[in-house]
Amino acid sequence: MKSYIVQLAATRLLPVTLILSLLVFYRGHNEPGGGFIGGLMAAAGFIFYAMAYDTAKAEKKLRVSPLMLIVAGLSFAFISTLPSLFAGNPFFTGEWISLNIPLLGKLKLGSPLLFDLGVYLAVWGVIITIIFNVMEE
Amino acid sequence: MILPALPILIPLLTIILLLFSFQRREWQPWIGLTGALLQLALALFLAIQVKTQGILVLHTGNWEAPFGITLVVDAFSSIMLVLAGIIAVSVSIYSMDAIDRQRQSFFFYPMVQGLLMGVNGAFVTGDIFNLYVWFEVMLTASFVLITLGGEKKQLNGAIKYVSINLVSSLFFLAGIGLLYGKTGTLNMADLALKLSLADNNVLMNTSAVLFFVAFSIKAAVFPFFFWLPASYHTPPVAITALFAGLLTKVGIYSMIRFYTLFFVQDKLFWHPLFLWIGGFTMVIGVLTAASQYDIRKILSFHIISQIGYIIMGLGIFTVAGIAGAIFFMAHNIIAKTNTFLVAGLINRITGSYDLKKIGGLYKIRPWLSILFIIPAFGLAGIPPLSGFFGKLILISAGFDAGEYVISFIALAVGLFTLFSMVKIWNEAFWKPRPEGLSPFEGENEKLPVSMVIPVVFLGLITLTMGFAVKPILEIAMNAAGQLLDPKIYIQAVLGL
């Protein structure tokens, strides 16, 4: 299935899916979306890339190993529990800060976002690991 | 207040560190061991805290019960956490030399910690859906562990293990769904409150039966035990020891928790059922064990038989009965893991688990026979070892409650257990080596220290539990008292 058209499409679509996945991820707070779906979309981009070329090229394009994505995801999820401790609230309480950025307006950041980022990375890594392993067989 | 969450967070942090240092294989055992030691230390600390301050409750995310997920450590949970910690430490030490390099470098240690995270999570959670999630965490890790290495025999066992356990998880999930539909809550304390107020609703029994089937499959109770002897003897013995100690006991833990906290309305139906099931589990487990010749298979069938005793304690449903069940469970987790670890040592020397192919071990390793006798006779119930007192408490509780049949069955099963243990001892240690057999592979090798330490450690605990029955029984009594008075739990969680 080494078609030049598919390869070109996969190369062009990869950044698009990544940006879209980040958008879905960010929108996940008050609207449908979130880390899980975002992670799936990010993985989908790389899976398409691997289908067009092969898994080795896709892994090279990813730069970090899928395992490191999972580790980073777990770490972010773990770190997201820490702010509640420093704030003296019960474990896992969502802690929020509001930033006023000129142009963009108000930006709310908080530990649930960090947790969601962890989910995003972990899902991304897990899906890629599974699919790439199956594709290599 | 983060204490009740720590039994989950420590394994999680250990997993992160293990995956970070994935390339450095020689670090992995030590990181895993450190995590296990921390868990044991934390569990002991939690047990002291529970003793002095009462039930520890944590409303995660500042969501009050019954809306958020509540983590609860009561006396029973804290006992189970300590036991899980002991098994974690022993298996982590044992696997340093017992697990081959290929398996070690393929996620063995992260998966062991993942399993512990699931087990600990199941012990501390106060929310039934969260319990389901921890079950799945534990099962997923165990799926990977049982297939690790990918030998044909292992894959054979794994397919049965995975499919049966998935079906049981789905029963559990269906039970949660129906219960939520009827009560509108998932919090265990809130459920207990709502079910105690509801008039005896027949609809509750549909959920109760679904939970019963689900936990029975996980705990390998009659008639749902067939997957256990078909799969437990296939992976390396360190993994089997970990499974034998912890996995079935999580099913039993959940059963005791559910049927003391909230499914207590229909006593006339459930308690005789538990006694029947317990009796059948004991008898069938021990009889099938007697016909086996593979050490690991004999021990696997004994896991089933001994789960019958715990179910019997639940069926008696007095403070002494439940305390007996808890004491017996503690004894059984320690001794059962230990017998598997000794089986691993025998295999290391002789290269086989088949009793027909080994013999005369007493001559070449006399001290190994001592190490085997302690847990084996403990399981059989020889005084002054822990199993004797476990059975004594259960049987006397049975007589006190007027349940004579089950008590006599328990006595008789004890004899058969002794028969199996003596059989292993006779065949492996006492009888002369079968003729025409070449010298054993590891006959002149020294056993690795790391494989002997946990066996000695667990043996010492079995001895201590035998000699210090009174204080340990008091702890169990305290836990049983808490379990049989759900008001304490409800008050601690809901603050009513």
Place this chain on the structure above:
Amino acid sequence: MEILLAIVIGLLYAAGVYLLLRRSIVKLILGIMFFSHATNLLIFVSGGLHKGQPQFANDGINAVSSNPTDPLPQALILTAIVIGFGITAFFLALMYRFYQVTGTEDLDDLKEGENK
């Protein structure tokens, strides 16, 4: 609507049990997937169905209706689906590996290897 879904759940369970009892491992996995879908639907129905009455609403734009849908079962199903997805992926990989090692996907052939 509830009755229709109840029938669908029953059919899915029946199909799941039928497939679980077949000898082929592929069908076993399909059976477990049917089981899991039936269970998810069961949770969905058990929360109660209310058409077009969302639990969450923006301030002032559309106020919360008097008889809102319970969002919790849907969250539970999402969790269960994710878990089911991961485990199905694992089981499929396990089956593939089993097929590679033994050259069969018939569960009856499992028995032969049991006592060796």
